[in-house]
Amino acid sequence: MSSPVVAAAIPSVSTLKSAAQTSTAGFDNANLVFNVDLFLVAFVALFFLLSLPRAVVRYTHSSEWFDGQLLRYVTLSKSRRSHRPETLPAPLTAAHTHTSRTPTPTSTDWLNDSEKYMDNGGYTSASHAVLNRSGSGSSQAHLLRNYSSSSGRARRAHLNLQSHMPNWTTMLPQLSWITRISLRPGLTIGGASILIAYFAVMLYAGLYMSNPFTQPLRTGYVAISQIPVVVLLATKVNVLGMLLGAAYTRLNYLHRFAGRLLVLAVNIHAIGYFYSWSLAGTFTTQMAKPMHVYGFVALLAADALILFSTDFMRRQYYGTFIVMHVIGVVTFLVTVFMHSTDSAPYILFALAAYMFDRLMRLVKTRYTVARLCALSELNMTRVEVQGINAGWRAGQHVRLRILSRGLGLFGWMECHPFTIASVSKSHNGEGLILMCKKTGMWTSRLYDLARRAEYSETNGYSQEVKVLVEGPYGGPGHTLYSSFSGALLVAGGSGITFALGVLQDLLQKDLEGRSRLKCIELVWSVQDPSAVLPLLPLFSALLAQSSSRPYYTTVNISVSYTRCFSNPPEHVSKTLSRLPPGLTVTPGRPKLQSTLASVVDRACALFHRGRENVGAPAGVLVTVCGPQGLAEDVRKAVRRIEPERRKRAGGVELHDEVFGS
Numbered sequence: 001m002s003s004p005v006v007a008a009a010i011p012s013v014s015t016l017k018s019a020a021q022t023s024t025a026g027f028d029n030a031n032l033v034f035n036v037d038l039f040l041v042a043f044v045a046l047f048f049l050l051s052l053p054r055a056v057v058r059y060t061h062s063s064e065w066f067d068g069q070l071l072r073y074v075t076l077s078k079s080r081r082s083h084r085p086e087t088l089p090a091p092l093t094a095a096h097t098h099t100s101r102t103p104t105p106t107s108t109d110w111l112n113d114s115e116k117y118m119d120n121g122g123y124t125s126a127s128h129a130v131l132n133r134s135g136s137g138s139s140q141a142h143l144l145r146n147y148s149s150s151s152g153r154a155r156r157a158h159l160n161l162q163s164h165m166p167n168w169t170t171m172l173p174q175l176s177w178i179t180r181i182s183l184r185p186g187l188t189i190g191g192a193s194i195l196i197a198y199f200a201v202m203l204y205a206g207l208y209m210s211n212p213f214t215q216p217l218r219t220g221y222v223a224i225s226q227i228p229v230v231v232l233l234a235t236k237v238n239v240l241g242m243l244l245g246a247a248y249t250r251l252n253y254l255h256r257f258a259g260r261l262l263v264l265a266v267n268i269h270a271i272g273y274f275y276s277w278s279l280a281g282t283f284t285t286q287m288a289k290p291m292h293v294y295g296f297v298a299l300l301a302a303d304a305l306i307l308f309s310t311d312f313m314r315r316q317y318y319g320t321f322i323v324m325h326v327i328g329v330v331t332f333l334v335t336v337f338m339h340s341t342d343s344a345p346y347i348l349f350a351l352a353a354y355m356f357d358r359l360m361r362l363v364k365t366r367y368t369v370a371r372l373c374a375l376s377e378l379n380m381t382r383v384e385v386q387g388i389n390a391g392w393r394a395g396q397h398v399r400l401r402i403l404s405r406g407l408g409l410f411g412w413m414e415c416h417p418f419t420i421a422s423v424s425k426s427h428n429g430e431g432l433i434l435m436c437k438k439t440g441m442w443t444s445r446l447y448d449l450a451r452r453a454e455y456s457e458t459n460g461y462s463q464e465v466k467v468l469v470e471g472p473y474g475g476p477g478h479t480l481y482s483s484f485s486g487a488l489l490v491a492g493g494s495g496i497t498f499a500l501g502v503l504q505d506l507l508q509k510d511l512e513g514r515s516r517l518k519c520i521e522l523v524w525s526v527q528d529p530s531a532v533l534p535l536l537p538l539f540s541a542l543l544a545q546s547s548s549r550p551y552y553t554t555v556n557i558s559v560s561y562t563r564c565f566s567n568p569p570e571h572v573s574k575t576l577s578r579l580p581p582g583l584t585v586t587p588g589r590p591k592l593q594s595t596l597a598s599v600v601d602r603a604c605a606l607f608h609r610g611r612e613n614v615g616a617p618a619g620v621l622v623t624v625c626g627p628q629g630l631a632e633d634v635r636k637a638v639r640r641i642e643p644e645r646r647k648r649a650g651g652v653e654l655h656d657e658v659f660g661s
């Protein structure tokens with residue numbers, strides 16, 4: 001860009017008439033890129049309208065206005081919350097985690113622990129129901145009986161079921177079949193189509209009545225016009241996400257793509273000028289001008305941003321990526337402004353969006369105490385925050401900062417995202433629980449800190465630390481998980497945190513008469529079968545809960561382990577030989593296709609009695625959280641469901657969550 005023009009807050013098309021804005025006689029570059037941004041707003045508005053019916057249905061439930069916004073502590077009435085368990089469920093306390101200090105759980109410990117959990121935690125007092133459970137077939141019959149009984153009908157009249165509104169993509173099954181095809185891990189045809197459309201709009205903005213080689217000014221305008229887009233897509237308290245009902249994590253790929261296009265435009269702009277100055281023999285004199293020096297620094301900052309934001313950098317050196325991002329963005333914005341004041345409105349808009357985000361993040365931050373304990377079989381640290389027990393939705397995550405020297409001198413500076421594994425306003429009095437897998441330096445230090453725990457009568461082995469918990473973020477958006485008829489929750493490794501959060505929430509809603517779900521299948525893929533041990537009491541309690549009352553959703557849990565042992569340790573094989581009904585642990589990969597088909601069929605079967613229809617299923621929900629490979633397999637399984645089956649179930653909807661995407 002060649003000379004300063006306006007300092008207005010928003011570029012007023014009529015006032016931007018400087019010759020500096022024109023690449024061809026009379027052509028207004030500022031006007032064009034401003035209109036292109038308006039077109040992008042219209043594009044977002046289209047998706048907003050498509051998601052509006054679902055948003056309207058969501059907000060007819062008053063709880064949806066408050067849940068998932070601010071973390072808090074609420075005092076639960078006795079009717080909602082049973083007595084605080086004196087001992088927390090064994091899987092998650094230190095009692096079973098320090099194998100060196102405590103005896104290994106015996107094969108019957110799961111039963112004792114789950115009884116303790118339920119009796120103390122108030123899920124149900126009928127804990128022995130777990131012994132009477134006899135698999136999905138009979139529980140289906142049991143459900144059918146209850147569905148059709150007159151007392152059942154009377155009870156349903158008092159329920160406050162969540163209304164179901166299918167997603168617009170569910171209403172166009174052929175379209176969603178195509179859009180779900182994966183092009184590469186993490187990118188479907190649907191996602192790629194949006195990128196292509198965006199790219200086409202940028203091409204138009206860059207090329208319409210302009211030659212990038214001879215008129216490089218235009219690409220400079222295209223670059224500055226995209227600054228607000230890139231910043232908006234990067235915010236955690238994401239206004240676009242709120243409008244579209246999508247978590248910021250889902251918009252992240254768009255942020256990366258828009259950022260790359262912006263840097264491409266900056267480079268074309270700079271190279272064009274370098275080329276023409278070289279031809280004219282004025283390169284040195286032009287480069288000596290302050291505005292071009294600023295422009296050159298902006299170019300270097302933009303290129304450095306791209307270099308330090310590659311997948312490799314993000315995965316291997318996340319800390320460096322974040323530091324370089326901050327330095328790069330600040331340098332870029334300041335120098336672009338010095339280079340051309342035409343960028344002012346766009347930079348101001350971006351700054352406003354960024355400041356709003358930071359302010360809201362501050363509002364969403366809680367300073368409190370957390371208890372850490374190491375779960376050795378899972379290689380995880382359990383973080384329990386008793387001071388927060390409400391304010392999130394199933395599937396949401398928080399960003400955790402530990403204020404302890406135990407994580408190294410600069411450990412307190414790092415903030416890491418973890419999915420909430422417990423349920424808001426839990427009936428058993430649990431607070432916010434996170435389960436953090438040991439993957440890199442920070443999580444390993446956290447685990448080591450937890451292992452240095454002290455023993456206390458009330459808490460077992462645990463370590464208390466001061467923490468900042470920021471959130472909640474992400475989650476299901478406008479989707480109401482409990483408004484579906486059936487659910488398949490697939491988890492891989494540490495993705496179990498997501499599935500546990502969702503499962504417990506669905507069971508709690510069921511208990512409160514707010515869930516339509518009739519059957520839930522949890523599939524967990526792990527490497528080592530011993531990973532089941534720490535979660536066994538919790539699984540047992542959830543299974544018992546689901547089978548102990550007439551209207552409870554039936555739950556089945558199947559764990560598949562990929563690393564087979566010819567001789568698993570004795571305590572593992574002993575425990576695996578006496579699993580509670582409803583829980584299976586088998587070697588090999590999970591059978592996703594047949595499991596999904598069975599969930600769909602069970603969800604449908606509950607709406608038919610002989611030839612008679614008793615209502616219509618409200619769709620089947622599939623969630624997956626874990627490695628990319630597993631998410632791809634689930635996506636394939638969802639796509640392969642026969643159209644007839646899919647239609648009978650009222651649609652099959654997929655929600656995927658990949659850590660670190």
Ligand SMILES: Cc1cc2nc3c(=O)[nH]c(=O)nc-3n(C[C@H](O)[C@H](O)[C@H](O)COP(=O)(O)OP(=O)(O)OC[C@H]3O[C@@H](n4cnc5c(N)ncnc54)[C@H](O)[C@@H]3O)c2cc1C
Nearest residue numbers: 314315318416418419436437440441442443494497659660
């Ligand atoms: C939305 C979301 C929810 C998550 N939920 C869970 C969970 O419930 N349980 C669990 O065990 N893990 C979860 N993770 C992954 C967890 O955040 C990382 O494993 C952890 O941050 C690794 O930190 P590290 O320094 O020990 O490892 P590193 O070796 O530094 O990083 C390992 C991986 O984690 C990513 N990562 C590192 N730091 C961050 C950060 N500050 N923000 C985002 N990504 C980062 C890196 O890209 C890298 O791929 C979640 C991630 C996301 C994005």
